[in-house]
Amino acid sequence: MDIANAYNSWSSQYDTNDNKTRDLEALALQKILQAKSFKHCLEIGCGTGKNTAWLLSICDQITAIDLSKGMLEIAKNKIQSDKVNFIEVDITKDWTFANQTYDLVTFSLMLEHIEDLNAVFQKVSRVTAVGSLVYIGELHPFKQYAGSKARFETESGTQVVTCFNHHVTDFIQAANASGFQLIHLDEQFDDADRSQLPRILNLVFEKL
């Protein structure tokens, strides 16, 4: 299913479905970023604002962007703050919304919907400065190799959202090529059980 339509259709259930990936990624983001503070965060693929409220506790301003009107509507109803600007943006198109630099850029569970990582990192590079951080929390590629995909149930059956598999080196090489250095790599496991496949891959890059 087309990504925007899929998330428009998923949006009303997204916060309430059982979803271990969604919940574990939220915990990971908080664990990794909790001791830091930022002036202006660009939250890419903010969805229903799952992470936006917590990011407000460490960021002065947030520009929260998403492709899906349905997901954004829920986020806007949930978070009414003059520190957050929600904008409908497809990040594969021109970034006309970005007229400043951000010291934090986050991608939570969204890069699996992006085919060309290099193009995205090139755009991120244009809106960041030396020392800016890029946080990534993704469905772990090992889970993808085992068949996991973003999916949800409707009356007409299971809907699978268009996804692309990226290897760990794909993320690192795309980031490096745009001037970002890996400063943190982590993996999150269900119930901290390291005998199972890791569910979430975390990468943090710093702009050189």
Ligand SMILES: C[S@@+](CC[C@H](N)C(=O)[O-])C[C@H]1O[C@@H](n2cnc3c(N)ncnc32)[C@H](O)[C@@H]1O
């Ligand atoms: C699995 S949801 C994650 C939402 C939120 N970050 C979270 O962790 O719950 C992926 C989000 O990425 C958005 N998205 C996918 N492709 C996009 C694109 N090209 N530009 C902007 N947002 C996109 C979708 O609309 C969706 O809201």
